[in-house]
Amino acid sequence: ISVLEDEAVLNNLITKYLQKEGYSVRSYLRGEDAVQGLDKPTDLWVIDIMLPDIDGFTLCARIREEHFWPIIMLTAKVEDIDKIMGLTIGADDYITKPFSVKLVLMRVEAVLRRAKEREVQKNASILSFGNIRLDRESHSVSAGGRPVSLTHTEYGLLELFMLHPGRVFTRDNLLNHV
Numbered sequence: 001i002s003v004l005e006d007e008a009v010l011n012n013l014i015t016k017y018l019q020k021e022g023y024s025v026r027s028y029l030r031g032e033d034a035v036q037g038l039d040k041p042t043d044l045w046v047i048d049i050m051l052p053d054i055d056g057f058t059l060c061a062r063i064r065e066e067h068f069w070p071i072i073m074l075t076a077k078v079e080d081i082d083k084i085m086g087l088t089i090g091a092d093d094y095i096t097k098p099f100s101v102k103l104v105l106m107r108v109e110a111v112l113r114r115a116k117e118r119e120v121q122k123n124a125s126i127l128s129f130g131n132i133r134l135d136r137e138s139h140s141v142s143a144g145g146r147p148v149s150l151t152h153t154e155y156g157l158l159e160l161f162m163l164h165p166g167r168v169f170t171r172d173n174l175l176n177h178v
Contacts, residue, residue: 004029038062044111049077056073060086065170070115073093075097
């Protein structure tokens with residue numbers, strides 16, 4: 001787990017608590033250091049929004065340009081617009097300060113559980129969502145049991161959306177992945 005929190009005491013508290021629970025943690029106090037850490041694989045990012053050098057929204061957007069790592073945003077901002085912005089640019093969860101470290105752990109576990117479920121689905125040959133069924137081996141799609149004819153690009157987009165339900169993608173994300 002990668003943790004970016006500029007308040008050293010809080011960063012240390014989150015890091016130690018996650019380590020105590022058995023997680024390997026890479027922590028950062030500065031956004032620019034975290035940007036340098038984007039080349040290192042991680043299972044999850046926990047990112048403070050208000051940082052002195054780079055804001056958490058910007059880092060979240062940079063992560064989403066290339067990776068599907070789950071992201072939990074931490075912030076003292078409690079306005080709905082801030083939560084909406086964080087979730088829109090790709091955060092999987094949003095925790096407002098003050099919070100208990102136990103809450104952070106529970107949210108980390110929930111987000112990692114959902115990510116693991118998506119990973120299992122990613123390797124499945126049949127994807128389902130509602131009444132839509134996508135067979136990855138035969139490249140066929142059906143809706144309500146009836147075959148649906150799609151172009152190669154449409155199929156790729158549908159597969160991407162089914163592998164990452166609820167995720168918001170930028171145009172560049174879509175172009176890079178399909």
